[in-house]
Amino acid sequence: MTSKEEIAAFIAAEFPQTKCIVERVGDGGATVWHPVGHDELRPGGTVSGPVLMSVADVALYVAILGEIGMVAMAVTTSLTANFLRKPAADRNIVGVCKLIKVGKSLVVGEVYLYSEGSEDAVAHVVGTYSLPPRRE
Secondary structure (H helix, E strand, C coil): CCCHHHHHHHHHHHCCCCCCEEEEEECCEEEEEECCCHHHEECCCEECHHHHHHHHHHHHHHHHHHHHCCCCCCEEEEEEEEECCCCCCCCCEEEEEEEEEECCCEEEEEEEEEECCCCCEEEEEEEEEECCCCCC
């Protein structure tokens, strides 16, 4: 199993554009969080949809790396988001991922997104990743 520290270092090196922080990895899941500031907001004083989807995508990717190891070329093939309620403009976004199915070529997972400190999800995301062929 790949450690939280290894995955966090990989994400920081390979995806320097993300502000996501890896909080937890393991047991077929992951938790990440994204700081919320002026750049993450849209008109109406809420966190933008692209930020929410990005947090979900990173959470899925981190969970996959934690489950199957450092497979850099795992790629998103689908991502479906249901926006449930308005996220708080003054709280970080937390993404909690659980992998549903880990196959040889596809991984499916779900992510619940929260405004930090709230128990009510602001979005529910389901995503699928394609894994590169395994070399033996």
